[in-house]
Amino acid sequence: MIEIQNVRKSFGSLEVLKGIDLTVQKGEVVTVIGGSGSGKSTLLTCINGLEPIDSGRILVDGTEVHAKATNLNKLRQKIGIVFQQWNAFPHLTVLENVMLAPRKVLGMAKSEAEAMAVKQLTHVGLADKLKTYPSRMSGGQQQRMAIARALAMSPDYMLFDEVTSALDPQLVGEVLDTLRMLASEGMTMICVTHEMKFAREVSDRVAFFHKGVMAEIAAPAELFGAPKDPELQKFLAATH
Amino acid sequence: MFDTAMTANDLLFLLKGAGMTLAVTGVSVAAGTLMGVIFGVIRVQIGPWWAAPLTFLLDIFRSVPLLIQLVLGNAFQSIAKLGWAPFTTSCVILSLYTAAYCTEIVRGAIDSVPPTTRRAARSLGMTWAQDMRFIVAPLATRIALPSWIGLTLGVMKDSSLVLWLGLIELLRASQVLVTRLQEPLFILSICGLIYFLLSFPIARLGGYLEKRWSPND
Numbered sequence: 180m181i182e183i184q185n186v187r188k189s190f191g192s193l194e195v196l197k198g199i200d201l202t203v204q205k206g207e208v209v210t211v212i213g214g215s216g217s218g219k220s221t222l223l224t225c226i227n228g229l230e231p232i233d234s235g236r237i238l239v240d241g242t243e244v245h246a247k248a249t250n251l252n253k254l255r256q257k258i259g260i261v262f263q264q265w266n267a268f269p270h271l272t273v274l275e276n277v278m279l280a281p282r283k284v285l286g287m288a289k290s291e292a293e294a295m296a297v298k299q300l301t302h303v304g305l306a307d308k309l310k311t312y313p314s315r316m317s318g319g320q321q322q323r324m325a326i327a328r329a330l331a332m333s334p335d336y337m338l339f340d341e342v343t344s345a346l347d348p349q350l351v352g353e354v355l356d357t358l359r360m361l362a363s364e365g366m367t368m369i370c371v372t373h374e375m376k377f378a379r380e381v382s383d384r385v386a387f388f389h390k391g392v393m394a395e396i397a398a399p400a401e402l403f404g405a406p407k408d409p410e411l412q413k414f415l416a417a418t419h
Numbered sequence: 420m421f422d423t424a425m426t427a428n429d430l431l432f433l434l435k436g437a438g439m440t441l442a443v444t445g446v447s448v449a450a451g452t453l454m455g456v457i458f459g460v461i462r463v464q465i466g467p468w469w470a471a472p473l474t475f476l477l478d479i480f481r482s483v484p485l486l487i488q489l490v491l492g493n494a495f496q497s498i499a500k501l502g503w504a505p506f507t508t509s510c511v512i513l514s515l516y517t518a519a520y521c522t523e524i525v526r527g528a529i530d531s532v533p534p535t536t537r538r539a540a541r542s543l544g545m546t547w548a549q550d551m552r553f554i555v556a557p558l559a560t561r562i563a564l565p566s567w568i569g570l571t572l573g574v575m576k577d578s579s580l581v582l583w584l585g586l587i588e589l590l591r592a593s594q595v596l597v598t599r600l601q602e603p604l605f606i607l608s609i610c611g612l613i614y615f616l617l618s619f620p621i622a623r624l625g626g627y628l629e630k631r632w633s634p635n636d
């Protein structure tokens with residue numbers, strides 16, 4: 180369970196998160212929508228401790244992320260995150276990209292890490308690319324590799340930050356299909372996305388962010404069917 | 420074709436000089452690179468502000484002509500009664516000179532690794548050290564290599580200045596022969612050829628490594 184309690188965060192004088200409360204249950208898929216600069220990415224990077232917060236707290240399975248005593252490297256092993264930019268390690272093959280963290284962080288034996296990597300790469304449809312270098316693959320393939328790389332750590336939670344928005348339109352589908360598959364397998368996920376159709380289909384709940392505030396959160400049918408927040412109404416009108 | 424008074428012994432004398440050039444260069448580049456990597460990492464970690472004293476110190480080594488550094492360094496060691504042999508003094512000064520340049524190369528190379536790539540590594544639970552070792556080091560090495568090869572070749576040529584401290588390296592050995600045999604063109608050609616033979620493998624190694632790494636980027 181991820182519990183976000185009254186989290187505030189500023190960059191200099193700009194308050195980016197203005198008291199966010201959100202609890203994500205095991206197995207739940209929550210998508211986050213909202214305009215540019217509303218604080219969606221910042222929230223995700225706070226959840227895995229990449230960014231500090233100013234007040235409030237975030238608990239992952241009861242462990243407070245920003246407590247001094249928390250071992251972030253340990254905690255991050257169970258929170259996978261995939262960014263808009265796919266961030267392949269360019270000097271490693273696809274297989275090596277996925278094997279690296281299981282070997283070095285989890286201390287898996289080479290054969291074990293390789294089996295895990297092959298399994299996850301097969302899962303995202305890249306079984307034929309094991310020996311390829313990332314630069315030789317399309318954006319969609321690199322993004323699926325990044326997903327496999329996160330999954331190879333056997334995380335309990337997956338955070339996705341607009342994983343399709345840097346992709347050519349014809350490549351978006353393959354990555355969304357991968358996310359759908361994960362959702363149907365019961366992975367606990369928080370997805371920041373601009374793909375409304377996807378959000379509607381896959382989410383248990385959809386959260387709308389506006390200027391650092393979570394202005395509305397509801398089941399997709401309700402949020403898209405009968406939006407209450409005026410800003411959300413505007414936002415949905417603009418994206419249709 | 421060449422009517423020369425140069426004997427096999429003279430050639431051996433030149434080769435010994437070349438050995439000295441190699442020794443001074445090898446020690447200085449090794450020590451200077453090690454220090455450069457350490458200083459470069461420190462420089463990136465603590466940021467430009469806190470690193471200002473270090474940067475200032477290294478700027479001195481980069482801007483004062485090497486010859487002056489050697490002469491002053493030698494004077495300093497004798498005043499301080501360190502009792503260093505000319506070889507030691509030469510290596511110390513050349514190492515610091517190399518380190519000053521290498522620090523900048525390392526800093527630039529580390530900075531060239533995209534922060535987003537490093538963030539991805541940390542997100543997978545890698546520690547700072549693991550990120551440095553498995554992601555930053557290989558990527559930065561590729562970036563730094565051409566400049567580092569250039570630095571090494573430069574230090575090899577600059578090392579001829581240690582003749583001012585009385586070391587008989589390749590250039591000094593040639594001078595001795597020129598004075599004795601009065602065949603400057605012939606002897607300096609051989610001297611140049613030896614410098615080339617020393618540098619060529621290093622330059623080729625650089626080219627080879629660049630080629631080997633490039634299809635992966």
Ligand SMILES: Nc1ncnc2c1ncn2[C@@H]1O[C@H](COP(=O)(O)OP(=O)(O)OP(=O)(O)O)[C@@H](O)[C@H]1O
Pocket residue numbers: 190195213214215216217218219220221222
């Ligand atoms: N490291 C940073 N330093 C300073 N300001 C930042 C930093 N990261 C984000 N911001 C600012 O914080 C605000 C929220 O950024 P954030 O990336 O969380 O928005 P977002 O909702 O993800 O937007 P987008 O849809 O464009 O990705 C923006 O105004 C942004 O400029």
Ligand SMILES: [Mg+2]
Pocket residue numbers: 219220221340341
């Ligand atoms: Mg964002």
